[in-house]
Amino acid sequence: MWIWLALLMMAASVVATLGIFGIVHRERAGEANTKASLVGKTILITGASSGIGREACKILAKRGARLILACRSVARTKMFADDLRSMTGNEDILVMELDTSSLVSVRRFADKFLNRERSLDVLILNAGIYGTQRRHITSECLEMVMATNHFGHFLLANLLLGALMMGKRSRIIVTASGLHRLCKSIDPTDLNFERTEFTPLLSYCQSKACNILFTRHLAEITRDTGVVVNAFCPGFVSTEMFEKTAGPIMSTLQRVMLPFIGRTPWQGAQPLVHLAASKETEDITGEFFEDFKISSTTSDIVNDMELARLLWEASERLVKLKPKEKYY
DSSP: OHHHHHHHHHHHHHHHHHHHHHHHHHHTTOOOOOOOOOTTOEEEEESOSSHHHHHHHHHHHHTTOEEEEEESOHHHHHHHHHHHHHHHOOOOEEEEEOOTTOHHHHHHHHHHHHHHOSOOSEEEEOOOOOOOSSOOBOTTSOBHHHIIIIIHHHHHHHHHHHHHHTSSSEEEEEEOOGGGGGOOOOOTTOTTOSSSOOOHHHHHHHHHHHHHHHHHHHHHHTTTTTEEEEEEEOOSBOOSHHHHHSOHHHHHHHHHHHHHHOBOHHHHHHHHHHHHHOGGGTTOOSEEEETTEEOSOOOGGGGOHHHHHHHHHHHHHHTTOOGGGOOO
């Protein structure tokens, strides 16, 4: 009996701790205080049909932005686009097919975009997945999580950099994560876990660390061009991302825990909107934001500019970036 009582007390303590953490975590989320109009601005966002991307689109559409929703599921996103038009009165919303896990898809998307668009004001690299239980390799020999979260966005940003440089001021925003701190090392010669032991958590955390390193180096490349590049952490957000790929045990745990500790997708979208529209951030580049502030607690690994350079060069090779695709 005493054992059961102890276990019950332990469970109650865990639930209480999670509840308190969740309350504090949600209270720290805040709200984007910018009221800036986005009329006349073209904003492209990946991962637009769900999670924080979906909520961000609602806010950006209300501000009058011309939105390009880049997505894998065109049918699903077209339904969302119709809802956006109805709820915001903004008719300037375009849906285009893009799968960031496929370099072929990224190049096809960029060709179509550049054939119809002259410039781009804001590029939001938001699509992402959590790791599957087993290492999965794409047809282009890239590990799936790294392909979706890093390599596809790396290539897309490079292909659209010329369009971003056409404007006087433009922004690139990268959805990263505070979980990058769990990634203790990155081997630029083994980004696809050919030698390194693979776990779904490690692949996700490495991809998020790469997001920040990519941000750091791209900011150096684009300094003084009018393009600013920043990454941010939305916090622990209760979305469907983990349920899709994390496996039955982990997804069940997360489904139970996230309501206690997670922010809503609307809360998670606020720092994204802040970086996309606020005048406070229009001249800041190469930083990682948490709760609307430049983080002072990033891990050493994402502050290593030499590693950022090596990662960039390795990524160039792995996505087979062509000379005509470089704007630096």
